[in-house]
Amino acid sequence: MVLNPVISKLAGKLVVLASASPRRMEILRNTGLRFEVVPSWFKETLDKEKFKAPYEYAVETAKHKALEVAKRMPLNHLKTPDVVIGADTIVAVDGTILEKPVDKNDAYRMLSRLSGKEHSVYTGVVIVLCHENENKSVDYRLIDFYEETKVKFADLSESMLWEYIDSGEPMDKAGGYGIQALGGMLVERVHGDFLNVVGFPLNHFCKQLDIVFNTSGLLLSQEILAHSETNVSSLASSRIQQPNPAAMTSPDTSAKSDLLKASCFHQTHGSQTSPSASPVHKVKKNGDNSKEDEHTWPLGNSCSTNPAAENTTAPSLSSREQLTEVIGTQREDNGPQKDDLQRIIELMDGFKASKALFTASRLGVFDLLQSRPELDAAQVAQEIKASVKGTQCLLDACVSLGLLRSRESSCQKRVYMNAALAQGFLLSDAPHSLGGYIQHCDQTVWPLFTHLECAVRDGTHQHEKAFGKKANDLFQDTLYNNQDIKLRFMSAMHSIAKVTGRAVATAFDLSRFKTACDLGGCTGALAHELTKAHPEMRVTVFDLPTVVEMSGRFSPQHSENRVSFLAGDFFEDELPKADLYILARILHDWPDEKVHVLLRRIADSCTSGSAVLIAETMLDGRKPHAALQSLNMLVQTEGMERRERQFADLLCQHGFGDVQVVHTGNFLDALIAFKM
Numbered sequence: 001m002v003l004n005p006v007i008s009k010l011a012g013k014l015v016v017l018a019s020a021s022p023r024r025m026e027i028l029r030n031t032g033l034r035f036e037v038v039p040s041w042f043k044e045t046l047d048k049e050k051f052k053a054p055y056e057y058a059v060e061t062a063k064h065k066a067l068e069v070a071k072r073m074p075l076n077h078l079k080t081p082d083v084v085i086g087a088d089t090i091v092a093v094d095g096t097i098l099e100k101p102v103d104k105n106d107a108y109r110m111l112s113r114l115s116g117k118e119h120s121v122y123t124g125v126v127i128v129l130c131h132e133n134e135n136k137s138v139d140y141r142l143i144d145f146y147e148e149t150k151v152k153f154a155d156l157s158e159s160m161l162w163e164y165i166d167s168g169e170p171m172d173k174a175g176g177y178g179i180q181a182l183g184g185m186l187v188e189r190v191h192g193d194f195l196n197v198v199g200f201p202l203n204h205f206c207k208q209l210d211i212v213f214n215t216s217g218l219l220l221s222q223e224i225l226a227h228s229e230t231n232v233s234s235l236a237s238s239r240i241q242q243p244n245p246a247a248m249t250s251p252d253t254s255a256k257s258d259l260l261k262a263s264c265f266h267q268t269h270g271s272q273t274s275p276s277a278s279p280v281h282k283v284k285k286n287g288d289n290s291k292e293d294e295h296t297w298p299l300g301n302s303c304s305t306n307p308a309a310e311n312t313t314a315p316s317l318s319s320r321e322q323l324t325e326v327i328g329t330q331r332e333d334n335g336p337q338k339d340d341l342q343r344i345i346e347l348m349d350g351f352k353a354s355k356a357l358f359t360a361s362r363l364g365v366f367d368l369l370q371s372r373p374e375l376d377a378a379q380v381a382q383e384i385k386a387s388v389k390g391t392q393c394l395l396d397a398c399v400s401l402g403l404l405r406s407r408e409s410s411c412q413k414r415v416y417m418n419a420a421l422a423q424g425f426l427l428s429d430a431p432h433s434l435g436g437y438i439q440h441c442d443q444t445v446w447p448l449f450t451h452l453e454c455a456v457r458d459g460t461h462q463h464e465k466a467f468g469k470k471a472n473d474l475f476q477d478t479l480y481n482n483q484d485i486k487l488r489f490m491s492a493m494h495s496i497a498k499v500t501g502r503a504v505a506t507a508f509d510l511s512r513f514k515t516a517c518d519l520g521g522c523t524g525a526l527a528h529e530l531t532k533a534h535p536e537m538r539v540t541v542f543d544l545p546t547v548v549e550m551s552g553r554f555s556p557q558h559s560e561n562r563v564s565f566l567a568g569d570f571f572e573d574e575l576p577k578a579d580l581y582i583l584a585r586i587l588h589d590w591p592d593e594k595v596h597v598l599l600r601r602i603a604d605s606c607t608s609g610s611a612v613l614i615a616e617t618m619l620d621g622r623k624p625h626a627a628l629q630s631l632n633m634l635v636q637t638e639g640m641e642r643r644e645r646q647f648a649d650l651l652c653q654h655g656f657g658d659v660q661v662v663h664t665g666n667f668l669d670a671l672i673a674f675k676m
């Protein structure tokens, strides 16, 4: 549920937080806002001397962070966001700006300066509104503001200081302290917005959105200001800001792209728990779903910023908040388009990025840096038993991919630590670890993809070419014929189900179903999410004997016993009776003729009112992940990914109708159909 009516106006928009700060993610996530997280690659190295006031530095840094993501997404993520939010938090004391400490000594220096004094915490926030204009280029509209909070520290003893520093908490926080955690013990008084100190002035952010929506309505209107260096609209605001023209730089708008048509469902990063908050739409059988296939793939177009714009200085503003630079771009018509080339290079580099991730994961780099952050390349190399040269290259590649962060230590060495992405998904023991899936991709999918051309020519999987043995029975002869390979595959499926399970389990209101059968449910990860989300439901996981015998290894410690396992082959054996049959990443393994066999068997086991819940990556002509996943099925299986309409057509032939789909915002989309 979204409390703030203004925040809810962002619903259905692709909102991106351009920050790796876990605290910012939490503050925004707690509002119910659905957003993606794309950490900015902007290096925070602006020359502080150029700014007349500390807050100008914070705002300008936030601006660069947000714009870097807004420009990169069409190229790297093949989609243009609607709204990108950047933020930068700094501490100012005695006219000096304090950011995150580079090491413990730096933290000591900072905290000593703050001891016994009052200081200011400034968070600069920039909201970038991206809009495709009539000539297919992107207009960026910027709304920026800052918030100041005054904080008074107690007098800090040396022992207190070092005990706090040795906790490790100061290292990723502005000014070297976290007011929301242990650092709260250092604070005598706060005057102003507490969340602003933590890293995001939520109240001011909402006020700002309110102004933009209700004062001018420009945010979502089609009245995008035609680009001109003088045409700047300003918006009513609660704060006057006079940026330092000398510091103002027209953001480089070198990247621009033909946009993807904004799809009606966006991938989200948010506490999506209630079906009502997810847009559900009905699928027409054999209907005109041409929109589904309509897309404009992003084509990077080189462009130079409008020369005149480069000399834009912030116009003097009426008594309203500065905002809004409308930055148009001009398309060059001659020579190779710089950003087209960039796009092609990105694509060509794609496999190198994947292999860098797989290799770092396999060498245990992320787990090592979690237990021992701030190691230099030589120290990492020693621990992972690799060359210093190779390790250095790998670590720097991971930094460039946003998986690691690095900084210069006090002894001028470059040290490395996990970025939020690694902490969220790449640690072996993380709740949503994708380590198993990464290993499967590295050891099984990668060798298969080296034979993609043969798969395209033959239209068949490539197990024999990749692994030198025939695979008559897809699972028995490949993934399950060896204990280690089977365990690796189950671990991969388990990690995907852990990441996607809650979204699938809560995509629809399933309260009417008391019994469910998860066909091919593997480790039971989804089954457990279903029983968590639906306290009345009992789930039977029906899978091959060779899988069921290993499922115990993956059972959660504290789980109610509403999940049971039953061994069998869903193509051969009688299916357990259930109100709801679940097919999560199952149908994509099989061609239509096999899918018909399975759906017919399910239909024969159903009674009226029963339903089938399908979880798959659905093709929609836009999401590259879905199309690439379909190639994945080509090289691995006899199956493919399918469109919503294809599922509806298959289901209706077996008496299922009223098909509804929810795009959950992560790997999988959810579809439910009822036995008519």
Ligand SMILES: O=c1[nH]cc([C@@H]2O[C@H](COP(=O)(O)OP(=O)(O)OP(=O)(O)O)[C@@H](O)[C@H]2O)c(=O)[nH]1
Residues within 6 Å of the ligand: 018, 019, 020, 021, 022, 023, 024, 039, 040, 044, 065, 087, 088, 089, 090, 100, 172, 173, 174, 177, 178, 179, 180, 183, 197, 198, 199
């Ligand atoms: O009391 C607290 N003060 C500050 C913080 C956290 O400190 C950092 C500030 O650094 P920055 O604004 O550069 O943000 P990053 O974490 O580097 O992420 P970006 O990707 O946005 O650069 C911020 O995380 C605050 O949350 C705190 O936690 N408590």
